[in-house]
Amino acid sequence: MSRDELDIQYRDIVENANSIILRMDMNGDVTYFNRFAQNFFGYRQEEILGKNVVGTIVAPTDSSGRDLKAMIDDMALHPSSYVSNENENVMKNGRRAWIAWTNKSILDEDGRVREILCIGNDITRLKEAEEEIIKAKEAAESANKAKSSFLANMSHELRTPLNAIIGFSELMKDDSVGPLTDKQKEYLDYVWESGKHLLSLINDILDLSKVEAGKMELELSEFDLKELLKKSFIFIQEKAVKHGIALSADIKEGIGTVKADQRKVKQVIFNLLSNAVKFTPDGGKIGITAEKTGKGEILVCVSDTGIGIEAKDSGRVFSEFEQIDSEYSRKYAGTGLGMPLSKKFVELHGGKMWFESEKGKGTHFYFTLPLNVG
Amino acid sequence: MADEKKTILIIEDEPLNMRLTVDLLEINGFNTLSCCDGIAALETLKKTIPDLILLDINMPKMNGYEVHENIRKDSRLDRVKVLALSASVMKEDEERIRKAGFNDFIPKPIDTKGLVKKIREYLSI
Ligand SMILES: Nc1ncnc2c1ncn2[C@@H]1O[C@H](COP(=O)(O)OP(=O)(O)OP(=O)(O)O)[C@@H](O)[C@H]1O
Ligand SMILES: [Mg+2]
Numbered sequence: 003m004s005r006d007e008l009d010i011q012y013r014d015i016v017e018n019a020n021s022i023i024l025r026m027d028m029n030g031d032v033t034y035f036n037r038f039a040q041n042f043f044g045y046r047q048e049e050i051l052g053k054n055v056v057g058t059i060v061a062p063t064d065s066s067g068r069d070l071k072a073m074i075d076d077m078a079l080h081p082s083s084y085v086s087n088e089n090e091n092v093m094k095n096g097r098r099a100w101i102a103w104t105n106k107s108i109l110d111e112d113g114r115v116r117e118i119l120c121i122g123n124d125i126t127r128l129k130e131a132e133e134e135i136i137k138a139k140e141a142a143e144s145a146n147k148a149k150s151s152f153l154a155n156m157s158h159e160l161r162t163p164l165n166a167i168i169g170f171s172e173l174m175k176d177d178s179v180g181p182l183t184d185k186q187k188e189y190l191d192y193v194w195e196s197g198k199h200l201l202s203l204i205n206d207i208l209d210l211s212k213v214e215a216g217k218m219e220l221e222l223s224e225f226d227l228k229e230l231l232k233k234s235f236i237f238i239q240e241k242a243v244k245h246g247i248a249l250s251a252d253i254k255e256g257i258g259t260v261k262a263d264q265r266k267v268k269q270v271i272f273n274l275l276s277n278a279v280k281f282t283p284d285g286g287k288i289g290i291t292a293e294k295t296g297k298g299e300i301l302v303c304v305s306d307t308g309i310g311i312e313a314k315d316s317g318r319v320f321s322e323f324e325q326i327d328s329e330y331s332r333k334y335a336g337t338g339l340g341m342p343l344s345k346k347f348v349e350l351h352g353g354k355m356w357f358e359s360e361k362g363k364g365t366h367f368y369f370t371l372p373l374n375v376g
Numbered sequence: 377m378a379d380e381k382k383t384i385l386i387i388e389d390e391p392l393n394m395r396l397t398v399d400l401l402e403i404n405g406f407n408t409l410s411c412c413d414g415i416a417a418l419e420t421l422k423k424t425i426p427d428l429i430l431l432d433i434n435m436p437k438m439n440g441y442e443v444h445e446n447i448r449k450d451s452r453l454d455r456v457k458v459l460a461l462s463a464s465v466m467k468e469d470e471e472r473i474r475k476a477g478f479n480d481f482i483p484k485p486i487d488t489k490g491l492v493k494k495i496r497e498y499l500s501i
Contacts, residue, residue, distance in 0.1 A: 154466055158434070161463035162390060165485040169396040172488040178403045201485060208466075 022101065022122035025108070028078045030054045033117060042124070044094035064090035065098060081107040081115055088125065100129040146215060153211050157204050164204075168197040206339040210322065213346045220263040220350055222375060227260045227267070227300065228253050231292055234271045238279045238288070245284045254293040257300060262375050266347040270355075273340035274304040274367050280336070281365070282308030299353065299370045307364040311357070319357065320345050344369075351375050382499055383407040385426035387417040387443060388461070389435040393484070397430060397461075397491075404492045414438030418446055425452060427499055430482075433462035433473070441476055448477065457498045461486065 003011070016023055017037045025034040032050050040047060043059050050058055055074060062071045070089060077084045087103045101122040108117040171194035173179060175187070182190065212218040235242075235249050242249055271290075278288045286307040295301050311319060311326065318324040325338040345355045348369045359365040384406050388394040391412075398408045409426060411417035415437055429447065433440035440460060447453050460473045463484040473481045479498065482491060 154464070157465070158463045161465070161484050162393065165463065166392040166396055168485045169393075169400070169488055173396070173400060173403065197485070 022124075023120070024122075025117050025119050026055055027117050028115065030056060030074045030078065032058070039122075042093070042099075043091075049094075059091050059093070061090070061092045061098075066090075077105070077118065078115075081105065081118055088129075091122075099124055100126045149211065150215065150217075153208055157208055160200070160204055164197055164201055168194060168201070171197060203337055203339070206337065206343055210339060210343055210346075213343070213350070218346075218350060220375065221265065222261055223264055224259050224261050225264045226258060227262075227292070227371075228257045230264070230268060231257070231271065231290060231302070234268075234275060234290065237272050238275045241279045242288065245279070245282075245286075247279060247282055247285070248287045250287070250289045252289065252291040254291070256294050257292045260300065260371065260373065260375075262351055262371060263347075266350070267371070270344040270347050270369065271302070271304070273344045274369075277340060277367075278304055278306040278308065278365075282306045286364075294373075295370070298374070299372045301368060301370050303366055303368050305364065305366045310361040310363050310365055311359040312361045316357075316359070320355075381405060381407045382427040382501065383409060383424075384495065385409045385411065385417065385420065385424075385429045387411045387414060387429065387435070387440075388432040389413055390432070393432070397486070400488050400492065401495075406495070414440070414443035414446075417443060421447065421450065421453065426456060428495060429456055429458045430461055431458055431478075433460055433464060433469075441472075444476060444478060459494070459498070 019036065020038060022039040022042055023034070023036040024032060024039050026032050031052055031054050033052075035045070035047060035050050039045075040050075043050075045058065056062060056071045060070050060074060062069070064070055068089075073089065077087075084103075084105045087105060088100060089103070090098050091101045092098050102125045103120050103122045105121075106119045107115040108119055110116045171190055174182065174190055175194065209218065231253055232251060235251065239249075241247075275288070275290070282288060287305075288307075289305045290303070291305075292300060292302045315326045318326055320342050321338075322342045323338045325336055348355045348371070352372045352375060353370040355367070355369040357365055357367045384401050386394060386397050386401075386408055388397065388410070389412050394410055394412065398410055401408050409420060409424065411420055413435055417431075431440045431443055435443075440462070444458055444460075447456070447458060457479040459480045459482055460476075460478040461482045461484060462469060462473065465483040470481055470483075480494065482494070
């Protein structure tokens with residue numbers, strides 16, 4: 003191909019490219035404007051050549067008030083800062099569009115910048131979508147804030163009557179205001195237990211919403227895990243004795259001081275043990291074991307010889323407010339928040355939680371705690 | 377002196393919560409003084425110096441923080457421990473209470489036995 007033929011071919015490429023291609027001098031006056039640009043902006047070649055970009059395809063300020071004239075002036079002074087640049091442009095008919103530009107300096111023989119070659123693509127729809135996302139995000143954030151403050155208020159409002167319900171029950175329970183009949187004592191226990199249940203429910207909901215908002219922080223401290231595990235049976239001792247359930251613990255050597263969030267670890271173990279007594283018929287067994295694994299973590303297992311969990315229901319154990327409907331579970335108060343929260347607490351520590359179960363035989367719940375949290 | 381009854385000032389706007397704390401402490405051998413708002417409490421404190429103060433945080437007219445600030449300005453009350461009682465139990469609430477310099481924070485609902493034990497500890501009895 004001859005030199006001329008090549009020139010024609012290149013010109014054709016530039017003229018017909020599906021991109022805006024223009025050149026401007028250091029004043030911002032247009033020196034070249036390809037066909038796509040003419041169609042896009044609605045200017046004929048003779049209308050725009052020699053005209054300044056500001057006042058034609060660039061409005062002095064964009065719709066957010068950004069000073070575009072200053073930007074074009076700055077571009078002539080510091081072309082290297084504008085190698086790629088996004089800004090709003092305006093068409094002859096006044097419609098605005100967002101264009102992503104790549105700008106290249108064109109040098110003369112002395113190496114001075116003479117002109118700038120600008121290639122642009124319409125990104126208006128992308129920008130609009132981006133704005134939608136930002137708006138949606140802001141709306142979600144403000145909804146989240148409203149939810150947090152609603153929960154804080156709810157928690158406060160519910161605690162005030164609960165203070166009377168739990169407190170007066172405790173005063174009466176101790177016989178400090180006179181002896182009660184067995185029946186009265188029994189009923190009072192129900193009132194007190196229900197009050198306590200409601201309180202733990204409020205706490206669980208607050209915790210869960212904090213975890214979901216990504217606001218739950220671990221309060222790390224060093225404590226003796228062995229002691230905590232050994233003492234954990236206190237939580238369920240009374241019920242276990244009442245139902246003839248045997249408790250056994252096997253804490254292996256080397257389980258000692260760990261660095262973790264003590265309150266949360268305690269709550270996980272409490273939740274596991276309270277499920278174990280809840281779902282184990284009279285005369286069963288509950289065990290707790292702990293050992294170090296080779297992977298720098300501690301493995302804790304709470305096992306029971308209870309009703310077990312069918313494979314088809316296993317997905318529901320860690321879902322919020324889900325309880326597996328069985329003749330058994332209906333007899334017991336519960337909300338279905340214990341396990342999802344426990345799993346989240348364990349995961350916040352970088353551990354895992356899972357279970358193995360056989361219907362009618364019993365269940366083993368496991369969780370791991372890394373030795374070095376944080 | 378040793379078996380003289382100690383006096384606890386309870387500042388609380390909610391009548392049932394007030395009744396509960398008063399009865400709990402009376403049953404456990406304390407004298408109680410009760411005020412249903414901060415202004416009344418500061419008046420009472422001009423005339424009497426209790427052995428310990430239980431102060432609710434969320435109250436109309438004057439909240440617990442303001443009442444506490446006023447108490448701490450009064451050097452006659454230097455030795456009187458002030459425990460905050462509040463149903464606002466978020467971490468931020470507790471931090472604010474600790475920062476304000478209360479001697480302790482008791483979340484509501486109160487643990488009745490725990491509260492009595494704590495008060496005895498603060499009074500060294
Ligand atoms: N050890 C277990 N044996 C048999 N089923 C269990 C056991 N632990 C949990 N489940 C099943 O998983 C469900 C969810 O447990 P989770 O602890 O989240 O809720 P809950 O105990 O019913 O209520 P909550 O703990 O909120 O008071 C239970 O309702 C029960 O159906
Ligand atoms: Mg449970």
